[in-house]
Amino acid sequence: MQQRIGLTQFLVNEQHAGRITADLRLLLEITARAVRTIAAIVSKGALADALGEAGTENVQGEVQKKLDVTANEIMLQANEWGGHLAAMASEEMETIFPVPTDSQKGNFLLLFDPLDGSSNIDVNVTIGTIFSVLRNPRAHHETPAEADFLQPGHQQAAAGYAAYGPSTLLVLTVGNGVHGFTLLRETGEFIYTHPFMTIPEETREYAINASNARFWEEPVKRYIAELQQGKTGPRGSDFNMRWIASMVADVHRVLTRGGIFMYPIDEKCRDKGGKLRLMYEANPMSMLVEQAGGAATTGRGRILDIVPERLHQRVPVILGSRKEVERVTAYHGE
Ligand code: AHG
Numbered sequence: 001m002q003q004r005i006g007l008t009q010f011l012v013n014e015q016h017a018g019r020i021t022a023d024l025r026l027l028l029e030i031t032a033r034a035v036r037t038i039a040a041i042v043s044k045g046a047l048a049d050a051l052g053e054a055g056t057e058n059v060q061g062e063v064q065k066k067l068d069v070t071a072n073e074i075m076l077q078a079n080e081w082g083g084h085l086a087a088m089a090s091e092e093m094e095t096i097f098p099v100p101t102d103s104q105k106g107n108f109l110l111l112f113d114p115l116d117g118s119s120n121i122d123v124n125v126t127i128g129t130i131f132s133v134l135r136n137p138r139a140h141h142e143t144p145a146e147a148d149f150l151q152p153g154h155q156q157a158a159a160g161y162a163a164y165g166p167s168t169l170l171v172l173t174v175g176n177g178v179h180g181f182t183l184l185r186e187t188g189e190f191i192y193t194h195p196f197m198t199i200p201e202e203t204r205e206y207a208i209n210a211s212n213a214r215f216w217e218e219p220v221k222r223y224i225a226e227l228q229q230g231k232t233g234p235r236g237s238d239f240n241m242r243w244i245a246s247m248v249a250d251v252h253r254v255l256t257r258g259g260i261f262m263y264p265i266d267e268k269c270r271d272k273g274g275k276l277r278l279m280y281e282a283n284p285m286s287m288l289v290e291q292a293g294g295a296a297t298t299g300r301g302r303i304l305d306i307v308p309e310r311l312h313q314r315v316p317v318i319l320g321s322r323k324e325v326e327r328v329t330a331y332h333g334e
């Protein structure tokens with residue numbers, strides 16, 4: 001069998017090639033360690049008392065699952081003493097978490113969705129963790145503020161996700177393609193199994209929560225109706241549909257075999273600006289998708305160009321195979 005390298009060697013190679021610094025390497029190693037800890041708990045399920053609700057709500061008024069809280073704690077604890085960060089922010093925390101140090105602050109800011117796909121925890125379907133890395137814009141002796149996080153997604157230094165499925169995968173980019181690693185549970189190593197993942201330009205598969213159909217805007221209604229008409233419609237081809245309801249799992253499928261993933265703005269979520277969160281869902285996934293040759297827009301503009309106004313801001317998301325994303329985006333302009 002072909003000899004495969006591990007995450008550490010991959011990151012050392014990236015560092016030697018000048019694409020990442022030593023402290024970004026440390027950040028990614030530590031995040032991988034946290035992912036491994038979360039994966040161990042996820043795989044034990046009820047045996048680790050990991051299912052069910054925590055009995056609390058997060059800042060967005062969502063009921064927290066036990067695993068939302070646990071995964072958040074694991075990410076915080078793993079990263080707080082590494083010296084590589086100035087502050088963290090998470091879906092599960094109202095405001096930022098400056099790292100508890102009296103000495104110098106680190107060079108990076110870390111944002112995460114500790115547990116993505118919470119509705120799938122109790123039904124044993126793939127869930128994940130999403131993370132985004134930004135550069136700390138402040139001098140090392142200064143205390144970070146929430147405003148420091150409000151950088152457009154194209155400034156991300158790195159982005160990635162973990163998928164807790166039949167196998168645990170870590171997929172990341174530092175701006176030089178998308179790379180996937182599979183957890184070898186026996187040794188705890190992440191093995192480099194998916195080099196340079198790319199999204200096919202064209203696809204015959206789409207993902208959208210069709211129960212929202214009556215709330216969609218006209219361009220989305222038109223696009224989906226055309227896909228559903230299949231061979232006999234304007235597209236002249238049959239399209240298949242998948243909706244896992246874990247963004248990580250749906251995006252991982254798109255990265256693996258192409259497709260389009262949409263959580264567009266609709267009448268139900270218009271007040272909030274969308275369903276998915278910009279800073280720790282849409283931005284990291286958009287960076288990955290673009291790095292894999294795909295595209296990511298709100299329907300009206302590139303997601304990575306949005307200048308954030310709030311930490312927990314929501315956005316419409318249309319991402320995946322370039323030609324399909326361009327088509328839906330063009331429909332919005334007509
Ligand atoms: P989270 O569990 O972090 O709140 O995210 C859930 C998100 C995303 O993963 C998924 O694509 C979407 O919500 C599912 O929404 P519906 O339940 O409306 O299908």
Ligand code: MN
Pocket residue numbers: 113115116117247281
């Ligand atoms: Mn999520």
Ligand code: MN
Pocket residue numbers: 068091113114115116117118
């Ligand atoms: Mn979440």
